[in-house]
Amino acid sequence: MAQEVRGVIAPGKDEAVRVETIVVPDPGPGEAVVRVQACGVCHTDLHYKQGGINDDFPFLLGHEAAGVVEAVGDGVTDVEPGDFVILNWRAVCGKCRACLRGRPWYCFDTHNAKQRMTLTDGTELSPALGIGAFAEKTLVAAGQCTKVDPAVAPQVAGLLGCGVMAGIGAAINTGGVGRGDSVAVIGCGGVGDAAIAGSHLAGAATIIAVDIDDRKLAKARTMGATHTVNSRETDPVEAIRELTGGFGADVVIEAVGRPETYQQAFYARDLAGTVVLVGVPTPEMKLELPLLDVFGRGGSLKSSWYGDCLPSRDFPMLIDLHLQGRLDLGAFVTETIQLDEVEKAFERMHQGDVLRSVVVL
């Protein structure tokens, strides 16, 4: 029997989000219904609301979540009711050309639930990143559920479902940050700070945090930044070069998603260094770079989808590190809020007041 629960929808471009009654179908083959316990507010939810991702309104927002599996459909063997899980938005298929070549984190055919959640009048909802977890319950593909140690608090665990995983993974998976490296991170929100924490975890020697907001820079220091640069006041490219013996950083992680910050990342990198774009641009943005510089500076320009993570490999490992006291995931939670406070949380995010607001249910 389908169930009715409360959920937060974005009704149309730039309209305020609101709590509505959502109809959640019973799980079909390969699907699971999850009772959501916590879901972080990510900048990507705001992009959805602003129409920056696509026009498939209304969206059921929220995608950074943890909860307990309530029911599973036919053929589901990896999780069962009662399992504590983190939801992921890249459930790998195991069959596409990337998966078959042993690179499942690139999977080109990730999947979501086949059935749709709806409003009570039957209007189909587009769940943000195929999750839709600003809701008491949500329907996902079973492969989107990754079991982790239930000893961790849900509001902390959920963060690995998107921003924190994207940031840590941008550093340790995509950027390949290792012991002794110099790293610069441009944009120190939840994603950028996670890249800083990931670089710290990986043993980077120099970690330069760049932001336009001093409050973010102060927080970045607590995450492991060894130096900070306010790029409103100081040219970040020059500052990063100065802090790295005049050369630039081995790895520069762009966690804003704008052409000007990408350019900064491009030029703040040492010869043969790596740029990782983890910030998500909007469709109208364009980048212009001298092709000769792209060639002449060598190295690699990479994008990081979800931190190139493999949820089944990375989520349990990072939760274990957290439980051992080696990765302070709790530091990312600025506040916990209720479902009807998501609009307010967007405002606070926009003003730079929070790293993560987390809806607890």
Ligand SMILES: NC(=O)c1ccc[n+]([C@@H]2O[C@H](COP(=O)([O-])OP(=O)(O)OC[C@H]3O[C@@H](n4cnc5c(N)ncnc54)[C@H](O)[C@@H]3O)[C@@H](O)[C@H]2O)c1
């Ligand atoms: N690649 C992925 O898989 C993935 C996953 C999650 C989020 N994201 C994206 O990562 C980006 C960051 O997300 P977030 O949740 O941390 O957002 P956020 O709003 O919390 O943080 C953005 C930070 O960038 C700073 N900033 C803004 N303009 C800047 C500029 N010109 N120079 C330097 N700093 C600037 C802000 O002060 C803020 O601290 C977003 O684009 C989001 O969509 C990507």
Ligand SMILES: [Zn+2]
């Ligand atoms: Zn695949």
Ligand SMILES: [Zn+2]
């Ligand atoms: Zn996100």
